[in-house]
Amino acid sequence: MADLYRKSKLLRRSRVFRGSLSLWRPRLVFWCGALATGVISVGFAKLADFAQHAFTRLTTAGYWTFLLPMLLTPLAFALSAYLSMRFFPNAQGSGIPQAIAARHLKDDEDRGKLLSLRIAFGKILLTVLGLFSGASIGREGPTVQVGASIMLAVARFGGMAQARGLILAGSAAGIAAAFNTPLAGIVFAIEEMSRTYEARANGLVLVAVILSGLAALGLSGSYHYFGSASAAPGTLQDWSLVLICGVGGGALGAAFSGMALHFGQRIRRWAQPAPLKRMVMLAVFCGIAVATIGVVSGGKTFGTGYEQARGAVQGEALPLLFFLEKFAAGFLSMLSGIPGGIFAPSLAVGAGLGSTVGSLLGTSVTLAAILGMAGYFAGVVQAPMTAFVIILEMTGDHEAAIPLMAVSMIGYLTSRILSREPLYHGLSRVFIAAAIRARRASGKSVGEAEPSH
16 A cells, blocks of 8 residues: 555656646746847847948948949849848848738748748848948847747747737847837837737736846846937927927828838839849849938938937937938838838937937937937837837936927827828738738638737
């Protein structure tokens, strides 16, 4: 009896151990995925900075200032467009629309065509190539697709069923690590990616943001993306910036998103007979135009626009027409179809708009640049909470919290009046429609979006 008792006790312990292991394995894999997102985001940032600085050094050496961009930019645009279509399909553009679309697709195979480790690798490689060629793109949107791809791969490896929640968590972790803005990552996930509050999914988002943020902090330290700023409206003229930057930024942001959706649709139709050939041709044309704008602006519109935006936040006025030049360069870079985001260029456009308004009114350039960023960014993405939180975290200007809230809401409302469809969600429908067409062509049933987790 004693032997039988001992054996039964050992058997129960074994079952408890196996049950505990099966319970903790998904959690451990999820935590590792979140940490990996943070580490890869930091590595991606360093590669992107290196590529942009290399382009700047190459194009500021004597006669190369004019000649090299006119040769390198269109050739690299063409190469990036070719590689993305030939070897990394669905890596084009920002990457945020792909992540949104993947959340709406039920089938794992359909999701895998938008989010995978292969696409994540291609996204990083081609975004870095774009920055090395002077494209007016950012790495933050691509980091969302990379983070979502990592977390979706984690879901498969760890046997986790919450695909939609994990895509949301990976997207939030990507934003948090890219900008060092943990709160903005959470708000972005809730407001822009899901547009709903899902308690269970947002628990995953919080854990993913914490772990990826810790990894990023360990590698890069604590910092404000644009440095610390301290500016608050003190006069009636200062307060007028809220209305001007809100309405002006919202209108300009609506123009960008509306043009992107309209011309994007026309280009897809035009490219249909021979998509690879025609998209490469378009990339060459856009590359020439971006290089020309860059040369005319003295090199200021090349790259993310981070240095220019940071300078404006620190009180250095930008050229009066910089925001229009950067707007054109960013729009053409997006239209070309090469991988690259619009977050950083949008912030540069907004800072330029604010700087111009502040210079003309004789107000604080710092305050005007911060408000201009919020108004324009809210106008482009139509996500006022994200605009407010992300810029507050990037500048650390808590004195301007109320004006930032106001200008973000005014920018959003202005944009909604002029352009009814949010940019990222409008672009995501392209990928959803493509997945539905592919399933119908293969004779498979088209599933509805799975319920929220």
